[in-house]
Amino acid sequence: MQNYDVIVVGGGHAGCEAAHASARLGTKTLLITMKLDGIGQMSCNPAVGGIGKSHLAREVDALDGLICKAADQASLQSRVLNSSKGAAVRATRIQTCRDEYKKAIQKEIMHHENLTVLQSTVKSIDFELKKVKGVILDTDEVLEAKTIIITAGTFLDGIIHMGEKTFSAGRVGDKSSIELENYFRDNGFNVQRLKTGTPPRIKTSSIDFENLEQQDSDNPIPMLSYLHDHYGQPIDKILKLPCFITHTNLSTHNIILNSKKHSPLFNGKINSVGPRYCPSIEDKVYRFSDKESHQIFLEPETSDNLEIYPNGLSTSLPLEIQKEFLKTIKGLEKCEITQPGYAIEYSYFDPP
Amino acid sequence: MKTQAICAIATPPGSSALGIIRISGNDLKNLTKQIFSKDLLNRKAILVSILDDKTLLDNCISIFYETPSSYTGEDMIEIICHGNQVIMNSILSLLNKIGVRLAKPGEFTERALFNDKVDLIQAEAISDLISASDSHAVKAAHNSLSGKFADEIKMICDKILATRAEVESVINFPEDDDVPELSITNIKKSLSKILADIEGLIKKSKKGLALNNRPTYAVVGKPNSGKSSLINSLLREDASIVTSKTGTTRDSICYQLNIDDSIINIIDTAGIHETNDEVEKEGIARSALSIAKSDRVLYLVDDDQGLTEEDKNLIEKYDIKDYFLVFNKIDITKKEPKITTTKPQEIYVSVKTGQGMHLVEQTIKTAFESDNSSENIYLARGRHIECLQDGQKHLIDSDKAANEKSLDFLAEELRLSHLAISSILGQNPTEELLTEIFTSFCIGK
Ligand SMILES: Cc1cc2nc3c(=O)[nH]c(=O)nc-3n(C[C@H](O)[C@H](O)[C@H](O)COP(=O)(O)OP(=O)(O)OC[C@H]3O[C@@H](n4cnc5c(N)ncnc54)[C@H](O)[C@@H]3O)c2cc1C
Ligand SMILES: Nc1nc2c(ncn2[C@@H]2O[C@H](COP(=O)(O)OP(=O)(O)OP(=O)(O)O)[C@@H](O)[C@H]2O)c(=O)[nH]1
Ligand SMILES: [Mg+2]
Numbered sequence: 001m002q003n004y005d006v007i008v009v010g011g012g013h014a015g016c017e018a019a020h021a022s023a024r025l026g027t028k029t030l031l032i033t034m035k036l037d038g039i040g041q042m043s044c045n046p047a048v049g050g051i052g053k054s055h056l057a058r059e060v061d062a063l064d065g066l067i068c069k070a071a072d073q074a075s076l077q078s079r080v081l082n083s084s085k086g087a088a089v090r091a092t093r094i095q096t097c098r099d100e101y102k103k104a105i106q107k108e109i110m111h112h113e114n115l116t117v118l119q120s121t122v123k124s125i126d127f128e129l130k131k132v133k134g135v136i137l138d139t140d141e142v143l144e145a146k147t148i149i150i151t152a153g154t155f156l157d158g159i160i161h162m163g164e165k166t167f168s169a170g171r172v173g174d175k176s177s178i179e180l181e182n183y184f185r186d187n188g189f190n191v192q193r194l195k196t197g198t199p200p201r202i203k204t205s206s207i208d209f210e211n212l213e214q215q216d217s218d219n220p221i222p223m224l225s226y227l228h229d230h231y232g233q234p235i236d237k238i239l240k241l242p243c244f245i246t247h248t249n250l251s252t253h254n255i256i257l258n259s260k261k262h263s264p265l266f267n268g269k270i271n272s273v274g275p276r277y278c279p280s281i282e283d284k285v286y287r288f289s290d291k292e293s294h295q296i297f298l299e300p301e302t303s304d305n306l307e308i309y310p311n312g313l314s315t316s317l318p319l320e321i322q323k324e325f326l327k328t329i330k331g332l333e334k335c336e337i338t339q340p341g342y343a344i345e346y347s348y349f350d351p352p
Numbered sequence: 353m354k355t356q357a358i359c360a361i362a363t364p365p366g367s368s369a370l371g372i373i374r375i376s377g378n379d380l381k382n383l384t385k386q387i388f389s390k391d392l393l394n395r396k397a398i399l400v401s402i403l404d405d406k407t408l409l410d411n412c413i414s415i416f417y418e419t420p421s422s423y424t425g426e427d428m429i430e431i432i433c434h435g436n437q438v439i440m441n442s443i444l445s446l447l448n449k450i451g452v453r454l455a456k457p458g459e460f461t462e463r464a465l466f467n468d469k470v471d472l473i474q475a476e477a478i479s480d481l482i483s484a485s486d487s488h489a490v491k492a493a494h495n496s497l498s499g500k501f502a503d504e505i506k507m508i509c510d511k512i513l514a515t516r517a518e519v520e521s522v523i524n525f526p527e528d529d530d531v532p533e534l535s536i537t538n539i540k541k542s543l544s545k546i547l548a549d550i551e552g553l554i555k556k557s558k559k560g561l562a563l564n565n566r567p568t569y570a571v572v573g574k575p576n577s578g579k580s581s582l583i584n585s586l587l588r589e590d591a592s593i594v595t596s597k598t599g600t601t602r603d604s605i606c607y608q609l610n611i612d613d614s615i616i617n618i619i620d621t622a623g624i625h626e627t628n629d630e631v632e633k634e635g636i637a638r639s640a641l642s643i644a645k646s647d648r649v650l651y652l653v654d655d656d657q658g659l660t661e662e663d664k665n666l667i668e669k670y671d672i673k674d675y676f677l678v679f680n681k682i683d684i685t686k687k688e689p690k691i692t693t694t695k696p697q698e699i700y701v702s703v704k705t706g707q708g709m710h711l712v713e714q715t716i717k718t719a720f721e722s723d724n725s726s727e728n729i730y731l732a733r734g735r736h737i738e739c740l741q742d743g744q745k746h747l748i749d750s751d752k753a754a755n756e757k758s759l760d761f762l763a764e765e766l767r768l769s770h771l772a773i774s775s776i777l778g779q780n781p782t783e784e785l786l787t788e789i790f791t792s793f794c795i796g797k
Contacts, residue, residue: 051524081526086760089523276786288530295529 003144004030007135009122009180010151011039016105017065018149023115024064030143031109032135034155034175036119040070040105043154043171044198045309046098046301049224051081052277054091061225066108068225074100076241076300077217078224092222095243097303123179138179150180154196156347157181161264162340163318172198172342181347189349193272195265197280197343199313200322204305206336207298212244215297241305244298244331248281248313251328253292256285259321265343270316272345280314280343281325296329307338316343355426355463357383358455359447361440368435373443375452376460380427381416387446392416392429402431404446410439424460425467471777473502473736501557501736505776508549512747512770513781515542517788519763536754539762543751550744550773557737567720568606568617570642572672573652574663575599575623578680581703582652583607583620586713592620599623602635604642611717619646624666640670648719649675650712655685655700676715682707691715736776743773 008019011033019031033039048071049057061068072078074096081091110117126133126142134144155170155177170176185191217240263282264270279287284294297311310332315322319340326332357377363370377383381392389401394416402409412433422428433439444454465475522534571579580592580601586609593600601622609618619642622635643649649672653659659677667675677698682689689708692698699715701708746769753761774781 051526082523082759085523085526086758086762088760089763291530295527297527 004028004116005145006030006147006149007032007143007145008149008151009033009135010153010155011036011109011117012041012043012151012153013067014151014153015149016040016109017060017067018151019115020066020108020112021063022149023112026114029114030116030118030145032118032120032122032137032143034119034121034170034177036117038174039109039117040102042096042098042101044196045299045311046074046096046101047299048094048096048101049091050093051089051091054093054224057224058226061227064227066105068223069227070101070104070108071096071224073104074098075217075221076239076303077215077243078221079215079218080222083218092224094224095241095299097301099302121175121177121179124183152177152180154344154346156184156191158344158346160342160344161270161316162342163262163264163316163321165318166264166269169344170346171344172339176346184349185347191347191349193345194348195270195272195274195343195345196278197265197274197314197316198341199281199310199315200319200326200337200341201301201339202298202308202310202326202332203336203338204300204308206334207308208331208333209244209298210331212246212298212331215243215245216240217242239303241300241303243300246296246298246329246331247293248285248296248325248329249293252325253285255321255325255328256282256317257289259317260286262318262321264316270343270345278314280316281312282315282317298331313341314343315341317341357452358459358463359444359452360455360460361444362430363435367437371433371435371440373431373433373440373447374455374460375429375431375447376422376424376426376455376463377452378419378426380429383450383452384429384447387450388414394418395421397432402433402443402446404442404449409442409446410434420467420469423469424463425469426463471502473505473777477501502777504549504553505773508546508553508743509770509774509777509781511542511546511549512743512766512773513784513788515539515546516763516766516770516785519759519766520785523759523763534759536757540751540754543747543754547744547747547751550740550747554737554740554744557740566615566617567648568619568646569648569650569716569719570604570619570621570639570646571650571652572621572639572643572670572675573623573678574625574654574666577623577652577654578703579623579652580620582650582678582680582701582712583618585703585706585709586618586716599629599632599635602631604635604638609716611713611720616716616720617646624670625662643670643672647674649673650678650716651675651696652678652680655679655681655687676719678712739772739776743769745769746772 005027006022006029008015008022008029008031011031015031015033016039019029022029048067057067057071071094075094076097077095079093081093082089109115121138122135123138124136125148126136132148134142135148136142153170155174157178158168158170158176160167160169160172168176168178181191260266265280265282266286281294294312296313299309299311301307301309319337322341323337326335326337355377357375357380359373359375362372362374375384387402387404389403390398392398392400392414397413397415399411400414401411410433412431414432415430417428419425419427431443433443448454461470461475461478464470465472470478518534519539521531525531571583573579575598580594583592584590584594587607591607592605599622601620603622605620607618607620609616621639621642622632624636624639627633627636651667651672653663675696677696679698679700680703682700683702683705687700689702689711690700691711697715699708699711701712703709746765750762750765750769753765770781
């Protein structure tokens with residue numbers, strides 16, 4: 001049996017920052033996550049910052065956190081939004097290369113003093129007289145710590161919906177965390193469900209960018225981190241890539257309107273609430289039926305630019321329908337889907 | 353909510369033909385069964401005896417109001433007994449004996465507030481209604497009570513909300529093509545409309561505040577012009593000392609004057625003029641204070657001397673604004689009583705003979721009514737006006753920010769304005785704003 005001061009469960013944005021901060025304080029820290037290679041992996045869009053989140057990212061940066069420095073390192077396109085408006089409402093947003101981002105995070109996490117990393121799955125928490133004592137792994141091994149931090153993201157009893165199909169997953173390609181969810185549910189936590197979604201990914205070479213509006217990085221390239229200089233690495237080492245803008249049209253909307261009964265978001269299969277900032281394309285078409293077109297950003301996912309993330313097309317419709325409506329969109333007439341869009345439902349609970 | 357039943361005498365202290373005792377609580381019928389000779393009926397007035405064990409305390413009419421259709425939202429009983437303090441006290445002690453405690457001041461209304469029977473403004477209006485000084489104040493309190501004031505506040509909040517949604521959407525969703533470009537001209541137009549609304553509401557509310565504080569008129573003029581005589585005549589009693597000596601009145605004295613069903617404060621003041629006399633000087637300083645705190649002034653002139661340069665200088669020096677010129681002693685100058693339509697209005701009277709006095713009374717009454725005539729006056733609290741003024745200040749700053757095209761300051765000042773004004777209703781509008789934005793525009797990637 002091993003003893004730690006702090007055990008962090010989960011290796012996403014939240015878990016990495018928590019473990020890193022804890023280790024920097026000189027506390028003996030253990031980070032447990034289901035897949036070592038998943039450390040620093042972004043679940044959805046590989047963007048960092050923007051209007052809603054850059055202040056949060058920068059607060060973490062002010063505490064010498066990881067996210068802004070890693071994003072600067074991995075930037076494919078960096079822009080300042082609202083640059084023409086008042087200084088208080090400007091926001092930097094970086095479209096990163098998800099692989100470079102992960103590499104930058106892993107480099108910090110895997111070689112940090114006081115920080116041990118373990119690939120495993122936590123199935124429950126060990127309590128003694130209402131105080132946490134440690135975590136219990138799926139192998140029944142017990143690891144003790146004074147403090148436990150859970151950052152399970154979308155993994156707690158995650159269920160993916162794609163048309164009529166549903167299956168258990170923490171995100172596409174990852175197992176969900178069912179035992180831990182049941183543990184919380186059975187032990188007096190107020191467990192509730194949330195939902196979110198992601199668009200299909202498209203093979204870059206199957207898109208015709210010829211007549212689409214191009215959006216480049218700002219010049220000079222804006223930085224998210226105020227501390228990047230201290231690390232002395234050249235920031236512009238990866239190639240910058242532009243984003244492109246296209247639009248849905250009435251044919252797209254007709255296909256989506258006619259498929260309402262196939263959308264788990266609208267046929268009653270999903271009842272949980274999602275963040276209102278990320279509506280699905282179904283949501284937009286059904287709720288704003290008078291709009292003839294919605295804007296879509298085509299964003300690169302990695303520096304080798306093999307896949308495109310069509311931002312604005314989050315959907316849980318069946319794959320066949322996704323294919324069909326994508327082809328009605330300018331530039332995507334011959335597109336090939338590399339990974340279907342889906343919606344995911346997962347559990348959350350308030351801290352005790 | 354499980355609360356103890358409460359009771360209180362609802363009529364003013366002292367003896368009267370009838371006295372009312374109110375009770376509010378849960379399951380009152382059961383609780384009070386043993387003290388009534390008969391079962392009470394919902395919303396029916398019935399004659400019952402009130403019995404302490406077997407002793408008869410009083411025969412009275414009692415009405416039962418079943419929850420939630422009562423003032424407090426709980427079960428309520430009204431006992432209309434004989435208005436004798438001894439009888440009422442004995443009924444109260446009997447109620448205490450069966451577990452109904454005496455209510456704290458305002459506790460009935462507090463329960464009404466908790467049970468959503470009234471909102472904060474209405475609760476405050478009820479307290480004003482109880483202490484309202486005359487029929488106009490009562491009307492104003494009723495206006496607040498019926499939610500009309502709250503409606504106007506809501507209307508203003510809605511307009512600010514719409515403007516905020518426009519500005520905030522542009523800031524928060526710069527890449528969404530659904531959000532239209534911001535037109536500073538339109539924003540400024542909306543702001544000036546809202547500012548006019550607030551201005552109007554503050555005016556109406558201030559009048560309400562004045563109503564509750566009672567309007568105050570001062571009678572001012574040179575020594576010996578007949579100020580004290582005029583007041584005595586209006587009050588129909590020998591209240592102030594009147595002599596033929598100048599400088600009789602040495603101090604400001606405030607009287608209550610009933611005109612029809614309204615009450616106003618009327619202040620007799622020391623005659624104003626240039627003097628070196630210590631006592632007189634002090635008296636004149638007090639006259640100046642009375643002028644400053646009064647809503648209107650009756651400026652008296654001895655018609656035998658006419659309106660002199662000295663009078664004009666005094667009016668200017670003491671900053672007398674809303675005033676009537678009353679030319680007294682027309683019995684000497686042998687003029688007819690009359691009232692002019694000039695500005696300021698001139699009234700010719702003789703206090704001594706009573707000629708024209710009805711014109712003075714009529715003028716005071718009309719002035720009072722025109723100050724308060726509008727049906728839309730709200731008996732606002734000082735707190736409401738402060739909030740409105742706070743909101744107004746931030747809207748003016750929003751307008752400045754709009755001129756400079758700084759959307760961040762514009763959004764923030766609008767937010768502060770919205771917070772200030774919606775706090776009158778005890779609300780926090782953040783969620784409302786998000787709903788407004790997300791239902792008006794299709795946004796979010
Ligand atoms: C389809 C989809 C769409 C999304 N869309 C958006 C979006 O548009 N915008 C946005 O901001 N966010 C979006 N998100 C949310 C995204 O999850 C968060 O932005 C962010 O990644 C959350 O970080 P996190 O560290 O909290 O959790 P995650 O990144 O989800 O990481 C959770 C970690 O916990 C580990 N873990 C879970 N359970 C256990 C266990 N029992 N034992 C050990 N390890 C465990 C997992 O292996 C994983 O490493 C989306 C997510 C998904 C899946
Ligand atoms: N003839 C006549 N005399 C009047 C009239 N009104 C008041 N007087 C007399 O004027 C004198 C002064 O009256 P007051 O009422 O004391 O005057 P005042 O303005 O209060 O005087 P100070 O208190 O000294 O400032 C008294 O002798 C009154 O009787 C009037 O209408 N006609
Ligand atoms: Mg006098």
